[in-house]
């Protein structure tokens with residue numbers, strides 16, 4: 001028992017006798033007791049979810065600003081016969097023999113109850129109300145308002161003492177009570193022991209050192225509720241380790257499995273057209289590769305005359321370059337990476353260079369494709385004037401290369417891994433009371449679980465990369481590390497990225513247009529948030545927790561590569577706002593752009609083949625359109641990939657849209673006003689996108705804020 005004997009009687013006595021007793025004491029020695037006896041009414045809240053309750057005994061202590069504390073009392077044992085049931089509010093009285101000053105911490109400890117299962121408990125929070133003492137009562141003063149100590153976490157008996165502080169967010173330097181400074185340091189110390197870094201692959205951002213959801217624990221995991229999905233038409237092909245025998249066969253499968261998807265149907269109808277190839281570079285599932293170029297890449301072996309037929313009459317390549325109408329796709333990241341062996345057969349990858357021309361009708365069309373980086377006689381440049389099947393196959397090769405870069409660089413690295421780095425750094429370096437911890441966590445928290453699961457299944461032996469994708473387990477770390485080496489901070493910040501790639505002014509790039517609007521709304525929201533807590537650049541410079549946070553991200557995320565341009569410290573508020581906006585954007589909007597779209601564009605397999613069964617062609621003029629099928633993925637790996645993509649496409653039943661928050665800190669005061677403002681701005685963007693899309697043959701919906709999920713949850 002933790003209750004000290006001398007006070008047990010007071011605590012167990014009914015209220016009236018305590019008051020009588022106190023009154024008696026006050027009479028005897030008024031000067032001592034009136035100041036020493038303090039009484040609190042404490043309410044302990046359990047989350048209303050069905051499994052939140054526990055049988056275990058809860059011990060509670062109040063800690064004051066002067067360093068004093070009350071003896072622990074049990075909320076649900078001894079005199080207090082409450083039960084920690086889901087949704088319950090258990091009210092207990094707590095007395096202090098010493099003057100506590102302000103109550104700054106509530107310490108909780110669970111102790112397994114003899115003979116009962118040791119269940120975890122989901123505490124919603126604790127409310128502490130100081131009751132007026134006798135003198136105040138006589139003077140007619142009323143009860144003071146309750147102070148809230150939010151929790152919203154799972155507590156276990158093995159955790160020992162867990163201390164909650166009130167919900168007011170602040171920076172370390174604004175902390176006035178020593179007890180709270182100590183509490184901050186203790187919290188980070190504990191987190192740093194529990195949450196550590198690990199190298200997942202050489203040259204790739206580090207990940208959290210956990211391999212199971214059990215280690216992650218319930219505080220950081222979530223359940224994604226999804227409705228069932230019908231995979232029956234894809235499941236029937238597990239044995240067919242052979243090519244599709246005809247386009248008719250592929251269409252039969254597609255009509256069972258793509259016909260409800262209007263985008264996929266559109267893709268099937270237009271996948272072989274040149275303008276649609278260019279459209280996908282701007283508005284497809286990977287809008288991050290294409291860039292304007294003013295110079296021809298040295299490795300592309302063309303002379304300008306060859307391209308004249310594909311340029312406007314009277315113009316030349318030099319004029320078009322100068323005008324800014326020439327764009328480039330460069331998949332050099334894939335040069336020389338070892339391709340996978342699938343169904344017992346060696347597969348192939350290429351590292352193409354593609355020139356595209358933006359014509360006066362606003363169409364972006366490919367005009368030259370070289371499938372390997374090093375020029376040479378075995379590496380012809382394909383042109384729109386080549387025989388149809390040759391040109392189509394060259395474009396299909398590019399789409400296959402794009403698939404690899406899309407999955408690993410645009411999707412996994414730039415959203416999933418970046419989110420995990422920021423989440424791990426936040427848990428380790430920013431205490432919960434730090435305003436940026438609270439702002440960021442709703443956007444990054446889910447990355448730990450989803451990435452642990454991805455490393456354990458999709459990216460592991462016998463997972464979909466191993467069995468059905470050209471960059472198998474051997475190429476995966478190579479491509480990821482090359483993508484990391486090429487990852488620049490500027491390319492993660494939308495305004496810089498779009499301007500650097502020269503697509504910010506293309507009105508037919510809906511991605512660019514929508515991305516910029518969403519970025520700007522997020523940036524205003526983040527700036528508003530930062531303004532509440534940081535009064536000047538000085539506050540930023542002196543926030544040692546923040547500085548450790550960014551150093552950790554630079555070290556473990558950008559691997560201390562100075563050319564990445566990732567800040568190593570923050571000097572000003574604008575620098576800080578840009579970085580925080582980038583993190584939120586990548587984990588929400590960018591993930592929506594590269595994830596939502598994948599099923600739509602991949603369902604018609606020839607549009608995005610995951611691997612190629614033959615080496616890149618070295619000659620022209622020997623191919624028929626049906627031959628192309630024998631170069632594309634086998635039946636069973638096609639279906640197995642589509643099953644994975646379909647599962648990943650399940651909308652969550654508990655979907656949280658961008659900038660909607662369930663956490664209490666967003667529900668009042670300045671945070672609430674900022675949230676209302678950004679939500680209104682995002683609604684206006686959604687409405688504009690809806691109006692625009694009504695006029696489009698193929699609507700671009702991925703970046704509409706009402707469809708953007710708040711975090712990377714799948």
Ligand SMILES: *[C@@H]1O[C@H](CO)[C@@H](O)[C@H](O)[C@H]1NC(C)=O
Pocket residue numbers: 120153154155156159162216217218219
């Ligand atoms: C949940 O978080 C609290 C406070 O950070 C920690 O003490 C506790 O161990 C966590 N619970 C679990 C089950 O990991």
Ligand SMILES: *[C@@H]1O[C@H](CO)[C@@H](O)[C@H](O)[C@H]1NC(C)=O
Pocket residue numbers: 238239240241343467468636637640
């Ligand atoms: C495809 O079939 C082959 C042969 O039956 C099998 O070894 C392979 O695992 C299958 N692949 C998938 C992805 O189901």
Ligand SMILES: *[C@@H]1O[C@H](CO)[C@@H](O)[C@H](O)[C@H]1NC(C)=O
Pocket residue numbers: 230231233234256257258261599646
């Ligand atoms: C496959 O077809 C079934 C039935 O036609 C459909 O319910 C399912 O959503 C389809 N899958 C995809 C990924 O479109």
Ligand SMILES: *[C@@H]1O[C@H](CO)[C@@H](O)[C@H](O)[C@H]1NC(C)=O
Pocket residue numbers: 297298299332335373374375
């Ligand atoms: C040109 O090709 C060579 C040989 O593959 C390669 O090493 C080099 O990086 C390429 N240059 C460019 C600019 O891509």
Ligand SMILES: *[C@@H]1O[C@H](CO)[C@@H](O)[C@H](O)[C@H]1NC(C)=O
Pocket residue numbers: 591592595596597598599600648649650651652708709711712713714
């Ligand atoms: C991923 O994309 C699918 C559609 O392809 C969508 O249903 C799902 O909600 C998306 N997930 C997120 C987190 O945006």
Ligand SMILES: [Fe+2]
Pocket residue numbers: 411416591595712714
């Ligand atoms: Fe994802």
